[in-house]
Amino acid sequence: MLARSDVGRHxxxxxxxxxxxxxxxxxxxxxxxxxxxxxxxxxxxxxxxLVGSGRPNQETAAELLxxxxxxxxxxxxxxxxxxxxxxxxxxxxxxxxxxxPHRD
Numbered sequence: 001m002l003a004r005s006d007v008g009r010h011x012x013x014x015x016x017x018x019x020x021x022x023x024x025x026x027x028x029x030x031x032x033x034x035x036x037x038x039x040x041x042x043x044x045x046x047x048x049x050l051v052g053s054g055r056p057n058q059e060t061a062a063e064l065l066x067x068x069x070x071x072x073x074x075x076x077x078x079x080x081x082x083x084x085x086x087x088x089x090x091x092x093x094x095x096x097x098x099x100x101p102h103r104d
Contacts, residue, residue: 052091
């Protein structure tokens with residue numbers, strides 16, 4: 001077994017490299033590009049509208065006649081397509097994208 005002082009010599013760690021600096025606004029441009037090219041399906045849009053308006057998953061499922069698991073699966077895809085992590089972020093993103101409410 002190696003002593004703590006010997007570990008560094010045996011690991012041969014690579015030196016850290018400096019972080020890559022990206023042009024100003026590059027990350028936000030990528031996010032905008034991703035959100036506009038990844039379109040939501042009709043079901044995803046309806047789920048996003050309800051959850052984005054503050055409805056819990058259970059109420060969303062009841063209104064759309066689907067299971068809570070199906071709502072959660074749709075939210076997973078929505079969160080990936082519109083890079084968001086929560087219902088609050090989803091509501092903000094929906095407002096920013098000016099998505100029209102679903103009409104039957």
